[in-house]
Amino acid sequence: MIGLEQIPDWFGEAIFGAMGAVLGFFGKIWWEGFSMKRTRKSETVISLRCLQTLLEDSKSVYQSQNYMARRLLKLLREKYPLEAEKGLGFDETFYCLFERMDVDERELQSLIRSTTMNSMKRLNEELQRWININQAFRVLTQPSETRSNFAKELQQLELHLNQWLDKYNANMSREERRSLVYLADEKKHGKGFPKDILKALEAVLEELSRNNIL
DSSP: OOOOGGSOOOHHHHHHHHHHHHHHHHHHOOOHHHHHHHHHHHHHHHHHHHHHHHHHHHHHHHHHHHHHHHHHHHHHHHHOOHTSSSSSHHHHHHHHHHGGGGHHHHHHHHHHHIIIIIIHHHHHHHHHHHHHGGGGGGGOSSSSSHHHHHHHHHHHHHHHHHHHHHHHHHHHOOOOTOOOOOOTTTTTSSSOOTTTTTHHHHHHHHHHHHHHOO
């Protein structure tokens, strides 16, 4: 049996060198995998933050426009109580009483219509574009319940956007008396905007900040 004192120095150095090379190889693989995962997580967070900004902007525009719509409806109800109290909803009321509006009321209707045709349409198109680019987020099979809940909200948003843009193209572009595109109003033309999507998105972002689920 060969004792340790009989093993040549060069052989031991070769063994240690080989072991170092193997450890270095697997260490490199681990680091590259870790770096890729960290980069992927960072890209996911950035993408979700972009969606969060779009949703918050959309909420702000909606609230501002809804305030103007309620103000105009109040003015019309004071002047035409019978016509404006038929439960027609904002847009249908404005449509029916358009010819009887005075200068100030017509200006307010024009602002409401302009918001629909510019800010709201642009944001809805950007939201639709985000979903088209990030289809993986809307698949129901997700690595966590939080992500699955968000996927359900995202599917509802996609349906709402498709229906909103369809109604917009059918009504707004060719009829100046139209002011708003509402889906879940008295006419029930489609799916309303998902009310819990921002909350679901915030839960996903919080989950990502706590762990490495992608």
